[in-house]
Each structure stands twice: as C-alpha cells, then as structure tokens.
Amino acid sequence: MNFLKSFRYYKIILLLSTILFFVPISFAKHTGLINITQESYISEILKLQVNHVEQIGSFLQYLVQVVNKRKLNVAKKKEFFAWIKYHQKVILEFESRFEKQGIHLYTDELHSLMLNLNMFTNHILKSVNNKFDNLGDFNFYKDAKDIKEIDLEVLQELSIENIKSIKELKKSVNNIGLTTINKITRALDLLNDKYSITTVLEHSPLILLTLTTGIYLTPQKYFQNIPILKNIKELIGTYIYTDKEAFDQLDEKQKAVLSKHPEQGIANLFNIVDSSMLKTLAILSTAYMTNTPLSPYTKMVKDIIRNQWDKLKGFEVEDIISRGQIIKDITLDDEKLIGLDSQIEELYNLVRYVVDPEKYDRSNSNLDKGILLVGPSRNGKTYAARALCGTLNRAMKEKGYNSRFAFKELKPGDIKWSFEGIKSIIDQARKDAPCILFIDEIHNLPLQTKEAGGDLLTQFLTGMSGVNNENDARHQMIILGATNQPELLDTALLQPGRFGNIIYFEKPNYQNRKKYFDIMLKNSAVDVSKIDIDSLAKQTQGCSYGDLELIIKGTRFKACTYSKNIVQDNIQEQINKHVYKLRAEFNVTDQEKKHLAAHQAGHSFMYALLKPNQELQLVTIKGRWRKIQEGRICDDKERKAIYDAKSTKYGGLFTYSSNELVDIQDTDQKIKMAQIKLAGILAEKILLGSPGYTHQYKFKQNAFHNNDKSKALNYIKSIVFDGMSQEIIPKEIKNNLEIKAYNMLNDLEKETLEILNNNRDILEKLAKELESKLTLTFDEIKEIIDIK
Known part of the structure; x- marks a missing residue:
C-alpha cells in the first residue's frame, strides 16, 4: 500500500512538472511562478534533449535494418553505412556533452547545444527525404546563433521547435522507402476496410439476383412514379400471378397464348415480352450458383491478386504463381545460415547436379532428389529449403535458362484432407516442374505400413517413383521432407531413390551463437563493442536459431516502439522472457520472499566460491514458467511432463556448461555440485532458523x-x-554402498554448513540484495562477495 501511495505521488509530481514545462515563460513571470519553476524547466528541457538524441539514434538503427531488409534501395550502400557510423559518433558526442553539463545547463553552451541538435535533426531529415542520394557529414557549430540574452523563454521556444523537428523526422523515417503508389494503395485499402467495398462486390451476384427477382415479382403500378425503377421494371418484365392489371392490358391473342401456359409468367414468353429479363436472371443465377463449385479455383486467383496488391502497398511478399512461390532473395550464401557449413555444402552439391544433370548421369554419379532434413524444431530446415530454391534460380539464370524453380510448401493437413491424394499432388508438382515440393513435419503423416493399411505410404512411394530419372534441368522436381522425429517414419521411405539422402541439423553451439548475435546486431547498426556478446552466447545455451531470432526481433521491436537505442539491457530483458521464462509479476508474501532469497543466496555463494565447470550466469527468486516439452499424450511420463509444465517454479540459477556436446563430470565436479545443492537449505537454516518446504498437493501449481x-x-x-547400475548390484552390496553414500553426504553437509557460517555476513548481504532486486547477474554477485 505504501508503494502504491508513493507511486501515485510520483505520477502527480511528474504530471505537474510536465504541465509547468509547457506553461509560457511570460505567464510564469507575470504570476510569480518563475522562481518556483525555473529548476523544473531546466530539468524538463534536459530530459527532452537527451530523449531527442536517443530517438535519433534509434532512427539510424531502424534505417540500417530497413536497408538490410532490402526495403530501401540505396545507390551507394558502403557510403550509406559509413554515413550511419559517423553520425552515431555524433550522437555519442551529444550524449557526452549533455551529460557533462548536467543540471548546469542554463548557460550559453546549453543554447548552443540545443541549436546544434536542431540542426542535426534537420540534417538527418534532409538526408532521409533525399533517400540518401547526397550524403554529407554534420559538424558542430559553437555559435550557431547570436543572441545577446538567453533566458528560459528562448530555451523553451527552441525546445518546442526541436520537438516538432523530431516528430517530422519520425514521420519521414516511418514512411521511408514508400513510393507514391504504395501510399495510394494503402489509402485505398483503408477505404475498402471502412466501407467493405470488396465484400459488397463479392456478394454482388446474390444482391443483384435478389433485387431483380423482387422487381420482377412486384406489380408494375408501384413503379409508375419512380422514373429509374420504372425503366428497369419495363426492361425486366412482370409476372402474371402478381400483376393482374398487366395481364388485362394484353390483347386477345396474347391472352390465348398465356392461357395454354398458365404456370408461366409473362417474361417467360419470348413472343410476348422482351426476353432480356430471362437472360439477366440466367446470368446472375449462374454466377451465384457457380460461386461455391468454383471456390477452389477462385481462391488461387484471389491469392495471386492479393499478393500483387500487397506488393503495390510496399509489403514484402514472395512472387506467387499457380505452381508455387518464386524465391529470389534468399540463397545458401545468406548470412543467417550460420554454423551450417556441411549442410550447405550438401545442398550445393544438389544444385550442381540439378542444373547440369547430364554431366553427372554420364559418369553414373547422379544424386537422389529426395532429401530428408532432420533436426530439432526451428534450427534452419525450412529456411535452408527456401535458400536452396533461391540458389537454384540463381544458377538457372546464370546458365541462361528462362525457367525458374517454384517452391511449393505442403503441411500434413493439406495432404490428409486432399481429395486427390498425395500421388496426385506429386504428379501435379511434376507437371509444374521445375519445382521444389517441401513437406514440413512429414512425420505427422500416416506413412507407416501399419497405419490405414499403408495406403498413403503406397501412394507416396508410387508418386516418388521416377523423380530421379529426369535429366533436363528445366523439368526437374526435388522433394524435401523435414522432421524432428525421424523414428516415426517407415524404413521404406528412407531407402535410396526415395529419402536416401539425409541431412542433419542441430542447435547452435557457443561459437555459432556468438557469431549469430554479432552479425544480427551489426545489421541493426549496434556498436557490438558495447555489448557483452560472450555473455549472450552463454546465456542462450540450448536455444535454437529460432529462439535467437525471437530474442533479436523482440529487442528490435521494443527499440522501434519506444524509439530507443538497442543496448545490453534490452537484449537481457528478452533473454529473461524467452530463455529463462521469468514471470513479470511477483506475488509472494514477505516471509516467502525471505526464504527464496536465503535459499538462492546459498546456492549462488557456493557457485562463486567453488567455481565448478558450470559457470553461473544469473540467479533469481522470481517465478519461472515451466518449459513446454514435446511429447505424446499417450505416454504417462509425457503426461506428467505436460502437467509439470503448467506449474510455476520460484527461484533458480542459470548456468553455462563449457561441455556442450558431452557433459563430463569428474569426482571433484560432482562433489562441488552436491555442495551447491545442499547450500540452499543450509543457508535458510543459518539466516532464518529452518528451511521452507512446500507440500506437493495434487492441484498445487507452485513448487519450491x-x-x-x-x-x-x-x-x-x-x-x-x-x-555401476544399481539394479544389477546384489542387495547386500547395494545397502553397504548406500550407507557409505549417506555418510559422505552428512560429512559434506557439515563441511558446507561450516563454510556458510564462516561467511554469514556475506550470505546475509547477498540474500538482502536478492530480496531487493529479485534478480542478480554473476558480475553483481562477485561484486557483493568481493572475489575475482
């Protein structure tokens, strides 16, 4: 409650200070507020200028990201990147000068700095509006404007001018790369979204049919005084059963014809009334009635039109044709494919063979064109498949072929619910050659002999037959399958001539994670010398490439949203969220917090003291979401893991092991790890008198x-x-060994307790820091403990 009250006071003070900043100086002088508000004005001006500098820095980072994303074509890329680096140094100079001035900014130098900042903003704005055609450097001017007397009113006016300049720059940066056509199509799209124009047009056949039928069945007398509808009514015709008056106006010959066909209307008789109404109704009825049967074909047309419309709006889309996507920009040389050298070489071998198959067929050194990509999820399988398509298209162009490979991606659901079946899908892909047929999560298909009598497997194998026989580059078809559970595939699929060529993918190791962060941050115009990339790589141990991308994208998004520079804390925040899965809220009692802090203080102190081969990176007492595990519900162990994933675990230590591939621990390491495990409970006993336990009730979600x-x-x-395995040891020997283990544990517990008692002051200080900050890095722990 005290915190909430103080927070309310803080908001009130902040609101008042903001209002005071925008109070005109002349009014403040007149009312006597100037003496009270002078410090507030200077403080607010300082905050605004520093914020402006940071925003400009974030704009420069954003511009680099846009250029690297190929959303903005810059004629001189090298000069552009050099220009960005130079002006980032200018920003650092601004930050340094503002920091030196501090609260003593009510000087001529403050005015000069603000003028320079205004000129700097306009300099960047001019370059953005010129699309970086004429790149020039910015230089500081000490006396940018000669003003004899500089007071708060002058500073306020200049600050407001800076705010306007920043807003204009932000608007230009957000629209960078958009052409006039892009802006027009986006405006039309908003108009369509508001008035549902395309929806009305899509249902226009039904609407017109309903209106036409209604007019046809309505007596003619109701349209006599409505000129436009009267003409339409005369064109459409009328109906005898609803318009007796119109029937009476017919001559005897016409009545005689109608009497032979009383069930038909006037408009149905070609020799009595104009038959245009029948034609109109027939066209409208046919258009509406065929809408559903033609939907599979119209959907493809709609997708192509939508794709082209998105292009006109300036969105990043792939070229879509009837046979798939045409991939151009992504190739196997892409810098995102880090640590996949052997996999890329295998795919390059396929490119060499596919573009010139005759050369290899003559020497009987042809390759299978059915490839299985195996590895954990989100580790580059799909991206590598798309990059293969882009590389093939580049190679086809270099060879002088006009044909381009299409990329057709299929999900298991597309095949399971396909009326034609997998064989027809493969046959159609063969007709659409050259193409790559990519089946993601192929293990989810019932491709086992025992499933459904093996019908789908038989279809699949039949469809794949003959894929390797084509020797013309323009008619090649490649079938790629991707899976993270290859053990679920039938062995018949893994034979030569089918998916005999298997390429394995794995999670990035320490060096590859480090390289990934280095490349991605440089692509965001981040000064990597100010980022501890080594720490980032260690904290993301066990992460996939997809996880790393999620961290980078989340960091960019936050920086873009709040117009802030990307710094270490931004990346750490994303790691805490996506890797450590720390909960934002922390709703525990004071007593619970003390136990959590004491427990983790004991663990972290022993980690810092003993220095096992697992390096401590972070310790927290916050709640952690359990990691979701992949598995099948039918397995009891997996069901338990899924239940455990729902619960929250409070507190934890996050470490990095240098033994990433083989987790080797000798006797010394195991003893150290045992002491670290014991230290948590013992620290609670020392600091709080007794450890805290939670009972594992059936529905208890939070575990200690x-x-x-x-x-x-x-x-x-x-x-x-x-x-030795405990199951095969004789009972008597096993009991003796267990007694020995218990005795060793008791001795180790006494030794650990003595160490903690001898360092009680440090342990207590560490626990209090955890209580206060909730999370500590290893560097902060070492500073508290005062060890190197």
Missing part, C-alpha cells in the same frame, strides 16, 4: 525446491557406485 538434498545424494551415489 524440495528435492535439492535428493539431487545432492544422487551426485554422491554416482561417485560411490562408480558407474
């Missing part, structure tokens, strides 16, 4: 660290049993 001691015992047992 109940099994730390059990984990410590398992480390000791692994030493005592010396690698």
